[in-house]
Amino acid sequence: TTHQILQACASRQITYTFTDISPFFLETAKDTFAHSFIEYKVLDIEKDPEIQGFLPGSYDLIIAANVLHSTRDLQGETLPHIRGLLRPGGHLLLLELTHQSRWIDLIFGVTQGWWRFSDRDLRSDHPIIAASTWRSILRESGFAQAEFISPDEKIGSPLF
Numbered sequence: 001t002t003h004q005i006l007q008a009c010a011s012r013q014i015t016y017t018f019t020d021i022s023p024f025f026l027e028t029a030k031d032t033f034a035h036s037f038i039e040y041k042v043l044d045i046e047k048d049p050e051i052q053g054f055l056p057g058s059y060d061l062i063i064a065a066n067v068l069h070s071t072r073d074l075q076g077e078t079l080p081h082i083r084g085l086l087r088p089g090g091h092l093l094l095l096e097l098t099h100q101s102r103w104i105d106l107i108f109g110v111t112q113g114w115w116r117f118s119d120r121d122l123r124s125d126h127p128i129i130a131a132s133t134w135r136s137i138l139r140e141s142g143f144a145q146a147e148f149i150s151p152d153e154k155i156g157s158p159l160f
Helices: 002-009 023-032 074-085 102-108 131-140
Strands: 016-020 038-042 059-065 086-095
Touching: 002 016, 016 023, 023 038, 059 074, 074 086, 074 131
Parallel strands: 016 038, 059 086
Antiparallel strands: none
């Protein structure tokens, strides 16, 4: 995802903050994406980003590619922290699976973070949630609009 985004932005003046929960992956990213406009920072989105050195309301766009499902509590921690980082009118570009699949479980089900979710009222037995559930929790978390490209949603379906 990062490679494609950086390719698309190559001719524009941007500031890009690459984050990961692991310093190891930041070092790998530094080797892979050697651009002067990229800042590399550790971020645990389950914790208050301000305490980790991120300014509230300072991001125009947050890109989360297949990472939010692995957090403990989407509505109680993750989405409020993301919302707090966005400036007014900012956008969240969210890429997530929306259908449970046993072959995905076979690949990722043995990893440490796959089953660590604690928001059992939302995700009773699996980390992956449907697009319609994403729609609901995004609205409840203060996101004004959402558009989906998903097998279980019409392309471009507005949130409201």
